[in-house]
Amino acid sequence: MDQSRVLSDVSLSREIIHSALKPVIDPASRSDIVAANIIDDLVIDDDGVRLVLTVDPSFAAEMEAVRAAAEKRISAVAGRRKVTVILTAHSDAPSATTGPDDDERSHESPRENGAAGPETIPGIDRIIAVASGKGGVGKSTVAANLACALALGGHRVGLLDADVYGPSQPRMLGISGRPASPDGQMILPLRGHGVTLMSIGLLAEEGEAVAWRGPMLMGALQQMLSKVQWGALDALLVDLPPGTGDVQMTLAQTVRVDGAIVVSTPQDIALLDARKGIDMFRQMNVPIFGLIENMSSHICSKCGHEEHIFGHGGVKAEAEKLDVPLLGTIPLLMDIRTASDDGTPIVISMPESAAAAAFSDIASKIIKGEVK
Numbered sequence: 001m002d003q004s005r006v007l008s009d010v011s012l013s014r015e016i017i018h019s020a021l022k023p024v025i026d027p028a029s030r031s032d033i034v035a036a037n038i039i040d041d042l043v044i045d046d047d048g049v050r051l052v053l054t055v056d057p058s059f060a061a062e063m064e065a066v067r068a069a070a071e072k073r074i075s076a077v078a079g080r081r082k083v084t085v086i087l088t089a090h091s092d093a094p095s096a097t098t099g100p101d102d103d104e105r106s107h108e109s110p111r112e113n114g115a116a117g118p119e120t121i122p123g124i125d126r127i128i129a130v131a132s133g134k135g136g137v138g139k140s141t142v143a144a145n146l147a148c149a150l151a152l153g154g155h156r157v158g159l160l161d162a163d164v165y166g167p168s169q170p171r172m173l174g175i176s177g178r179p180a181s182p183d184g185q186m187i188l189p190l191r192g193h194g195v196t197l198m199s200i201g202l203l204a205e206e207g208e209a210v211a212w213r214g215p216m217l218m219g220a221l222q223q224m225l226s227k228v229q230w231g232a233l234d235a236l237l238v239d240l241p242p243g244t245g246d247v248q249m250t251l252a253q254t255v256r257v258d259g260a261i262v263v264s265t266p267q268d269i270a271l272l273d274a275r276k277g278i279d280m281f282r283q284m285n286v287p288i289f290g291l292i293e294n295m296s297s298h299i300c301s302k303c304g305h306e307e308h309i310f311g312h313g314g315v316k317a318e319a320e321k322l323d324v325p326l327l328g329t330i331p332l333l334m335d336i337r338t339a340s341d342d343g344t345p346i347v348i349s350m351p352e353s354a355a356a357a358a359f360s361d362i363a364s365k366i367i368k369g370e371v372k
C-alpha cells in the first residue's frame with residue numbers, strides 16, 4: 001500500500017524518513033509503521049513533509065499518540081521543514097482518492113455495497129450538507145444565514161466550512177483569529193453570532209487546501225469532524241466546495257449525512273450543475289432535503305422594484321422534475337451581500353427583512369425534519 005510519493009529533495013529522502021519512523025509502532029499489527037504498511041502518502045517538497053497514515057478505526061484512540069510520535073520523529077530529521085502527519089480511516093469502503101480505478105469505485109455507496117456505513121458523531125444530532133453545482137451561486141451566503149437563523153431560533157448549531165476553494169465563513173460570520181488547541185490534540189472551534197465555527201481555511205495556509213487530494217482532504221475533514229470540540233449540536237451544517245469532488249465523497253463516506261441542500265440560481269447552467277450534485281448525493285444514499293433558489297429575483301435597493309433578471313421559476317420546475325422539495329427562494333439583494341461582507345449575515349443585521357424571513361423559513365424546515 002505504500003504509494004509514497006517523494007518529490008525532488010536531495011537532502012531528505014524517503015529512506016531517511018522511513019528509518020526515522022522505525023521506532024514508531026502500529027498498535028494494530030504491533031510492527032513498526034513502515035513495516036505495517038500503513039503509510040498511505042508521503043510528500044517531501046519545499047513546503048515541508050506531509051505523511052498520511054491509514055488507520056484501523058478500532059485503534060483510533062491509540063493512533064493520536066502514534067501520529068504525534070511520527071511527527072516528532074520526522075521533525076527531528078527534517079530540519080526547518082514543517083512536518084504534518086495526518087490520520088485517515090482504514091476502511092473497505094471506497095477510497096476518496098482520485099485515480100482511474102477509484103473514480104468508479106467512489107460512486108458506490110458504502111451503505112449500498114454492504115460495507116460498514118459512515119458513523120454518526122456523538123453529540124451531533126444531524127449533519128446537513130450545503131452544496132452547489134457551481135461556484136458563486138451563493139452557497140456560503142445561504143449556509144451562513146441558515147446557521148445564524150438556527151442559532152437565533154435557539155438551536156445549537158455548528159458550521160463546518162469545507163469549501164477548499166474559498167473558505168469564506170470566518171469572514172461572513174465576522175470571526176478572525178485561529179482556533180486554539182490547549183492540549184495539542186482537541187481543537188477549540190470559534191464562535192460568532194451564536195454559531196460554532198471551524199473552517200478548513202484555518203487548518204492550512206492560505207490557498208494550500210486547494211491542492212489537497214483524497215487522503216489529505218480526508219485527514220483534514222476527519223480532524224475537523226472528530227478533533228474539533230463541537231459540543232452538543234442540534235445541527236452541523238457543512239459548507240461544501242462547489243461541484244462533485246473529493247470533499248463531497250469523503251464527507252459522505254466518513255460520517256452519516258442526514259441531508260443535503262443544493263443551492264442554485266435560476267440560470268440554466270447552474271441548474272444543470274445542480275442536477276449533477278443531486279445525482280451524486282442520491283448515489284451516495286444521502287437524502288436530498290431540497291433545492292434553494294438563490295438570486296431568485298432582483299429587488300432594487302432604491303425603489304424596491306422586483307425583477308426576475310435570471311429568469312423565473314426555473315428551480316421550482318427543476319425541483320418538480322427531480323422530485324425534490326423547493327425549500328425556498330432568496331432574492332438578489334444588495335443588503336444580503338453587504339451584510340455578509342460586513343461579517344453580520346442579514347438574518348442578524350436585518351431580522352425584520354423579507355430576506356431574513358425567507359432564510360428563517362428554510363431553517364425551520366431543515367431543523368424540524370419536515371423535508372425528510
Ligand code: ADP
Nearest residue numbers: 135136137138139140141295331332333336337
Ligand atoms: P458560493 O459559496 O456559491 O461561491 P457566495 O456565497 O460566496 O457563493 O456568494 C458569491 C457572492 O454573491 C458574494 O459576494 C455574496 O455576497 C453574493 N451573494 C450571494 N447571494 C446573494 C444574494 N441573494 N443577493 C446578493 N448577493 C448575494
